[in-house]
Amino acid sequence: xxxxASRPAYRxxxxxxxxxxxxxxxxxxxxxxxxxxxxxxxxxxxxxxxGRGPRIWDVDGNEYVDxxxxxxxxxxxxxxxxxxxxVEAAMSEIGTMFALPYELEAAAAERIVAAVxxxxxxxxxxxxxxxxxxxxxxxxxxxxxxxxxRFEGHYHGWADQVEWSHPPPLEAxxxxxxxxxxxxxxxxxxxxxxxxxxxxxxxxxxxxxxFARRGGEIAAVLTEPVMGNTGVIxxxxxYLEALRDITRRHDALLIFDEVITGFRVAYGGAQxxxxxxxxxxxxxxxxxxxxxxxxxAGRRDLxxxxxxxxxxxxxxxxxxxxxxxxxxxSTELLARPGTYEALFxxxxxLTSGIGGIFERAGIPVQVQGVGPMFQFWFAEQPIVxxxxxxxxxxxxxxxxxxxxxxxxxxxxxxSNIELWFVSTAHTAADIDETLAAFDDAVAASRxxxxxxx
Ligand SMILES: Cc1ncc(COP(=O)(O)O)c(C=O)c1O
Numbered sequence: 001x002x003x004x005a006s007r008p009a010y011r012x013x014x015x016x017x018x019x020x021x022x023x024x025x026x027x028x029x030x031x032x033x034x035x036x037x038x039x040x041x042x043x044x045x046x047x048x049x050x051g052r053g054p055r056i057w058d059v060d061g062n063e064y065v066d067x068x069x070x071x072x073x074x075x076x077x078x079x080x081x082x083x084x085x086x087v088e089a090a091m092s093e094i095g096t097m098f099a100l101p102y103e104l105e106a107a108a109a110e111r112i113v114a115a116v117x118x119x120x121x122x123x124x125x126x127x128x129x130x131x132x133x134x135x136x137x138x139x140x141x142x143x144x145x146x147x148x149x150r151f152e153g154h155y156h157g158w159a160d161q162v163e164w165s166h167p168p169p170l171e172a173x174x175x176x177x178x179x180x181x182x183x184x185x186x187x188x189x190x191x192x193x194x195x196x197x198x199x200x201x202x203x204x205x206x207x208x209x210x211f212a213r214r215g216g217e218i219a220a221v222l223t224e225p226v227m228g229n230t231g232v233i234x235x236x237x238x239y240l241e242a243l244r245d246i247t248r249r250h251d252a253l254l255i256f257d258e259v260i261t262g263f264r265v266a267y268g269g270a271q272x273x274x275x276x277x278x279x280x281x282x283x284x285x286x287x288x289x290x291x292x293x294x295x296x297a298g299r300r301d302l303x304x305x306x307x308x309x310x311x312x313x314x315x316x317x318x319x320x321x322x323x324x325x326x327x328x329x330s331t332e333l334l335a336r337p338g339t340y341e342a343l344f345x346x347x348x349x350l351t352s353g354i355g356g357i358f359e360r361a362g363i364p365v366q367v368q369g370v371g372p373m374f375q376f377w378f379a380e381q382p383i384v385x386x387x388x389x390x391x392x393x394x395x396x397x398x399x400x401x402x403x404x405x406x407x408x409x410x411x412x413x414x415s416n417i418e419l420w421f422v423s424t425a426h427t428a429a430d431i432d433e434t435l436a437a438f439d440d441a442v443a444a445s446r447x448x449x450x451x452x453x
Pocket of ligand 1: 071126129131132156257
């Protein structure tokens with residue numbers, strides 16, 4: 001393993017000052033809950049100066065290999081010249097928005113239709129939250145049924161209709177056989193619990209039982225096809241197929257929320273990787289490679305009520321030229337031969353290296369992931385659902401190791417509810433540098449981590 005190059009001392013005073021200054025005008029100094037102390041960035045997050053390729057520099061001058069990757073979108077790394085070029089050209093040659101159609105929209109939509117098996121028609125939006133909301137509205141409209149079945153530990157955006165049971169305190173979540181939906185924030189109307197069912201994931205019998213009793217009320221099953229919001233929990237073999245089969249038998253829709261997995265675990269998303277085609281798909285993150293764009297895609301007959309204007313899908317900023325140019329350019333880069341083989345090989349180099357470091361240290365972990373999205377748990381057995389993960393979430397051991405990694409130039413989210421991402425900008429040398437830092441961080445965190453020696 002490569003030795004750790006000597007580094008300048010890790011300093012955080014300028015970040016602390018900039019973060020404190022921001023708090024005078026920005027609520028909490030951050031613009032999303034995932035970026036502050038409550039989410040694990042204690043005492044405060046590093047304040048970024050700039051990012052390039054697979055790296056970030058903060059205002060103290062610390063340099064990091066970035067595995068946070070803005071929580072997933074940056075599949076090409078930071079400031080990719082092809083994306084900047086495409087967006088700049090769109091802005092200067094076309095303009096930014098018109099509230100009218102323009103030709104580039106269809107060119108970008110065609111790429112999604114060609115890539116994603118369930119996508120026959122597409123509507124663009126600006127964020128994952130928005131397109132999930134449109135998906136559940138459409139599902140209720142076409143089935144005439146009121147409820148959505150979703151799963152504990154999944155995240156589908158911050159909106160009242162879907163921000164439930166992520167992550168539910170176990171004391172509030174009810175029995176495993178019949179979980180209670182738990183709102184994710186004060187201010188979410190309790191009455192919306194009546195529009196949902198919640199179950200543990202990866203348990204096809206539980207879904208079967210619920211449909212047998214209440215199937216006539218369920219418009220759709222909404223699921224991440226790989227659970228990427230409680231670390232990473234892959235689907236058990238046959239689980240996605242079972243969801244497909246049960247929803248079909250009960251005339252309910254299957255919605256894959258591929259906001260994380262779309263264009264990340266395969267060009268056509270998790271539905272390509274696992275060979276299970278949902279009825280509707282939501283896409284964001286890697287689709288735009290770091291620009292705010294999202295898409296709702298689905299079967300032609302299901303999307304028809306939106307096409308006809310019967311079901312409302314709207315938004316002033318939908319399909320602005322920045323979003324559309326980014327989606328087109330991002331997917332063009334991703335379509336290049338060998339992209340996913342290279343991403344998976346890099347991720348494998350990193351995850352097997354991490355597994356080896358823990359093994360040599362005598363620290364039991366479960367490294368779980370699908371190619372370039374992964375996380376590890378300080379657990380003896382694989383984690384298959386939220387209830388199994390709950391005891392290991394927000395682990396102080398993980399947070400201590402994350403802090404040691406930050407000080408050694410590796411950027412990861414300090415909570416293991418989040419995950420590691422690998423981009424096409426990372427190289428084998430970046431991974432080896434990361435593993436050397438990881439080895440050193442584990443050695444330096446022995447007291448917090450336990451294990452041998
Ligand atoms: C699976 C999933 N769905 C939806 C969302 C919400 O997307 P956005 O943050 O773009 O609103 C996220 C965000 O992380 C997500 O992971």
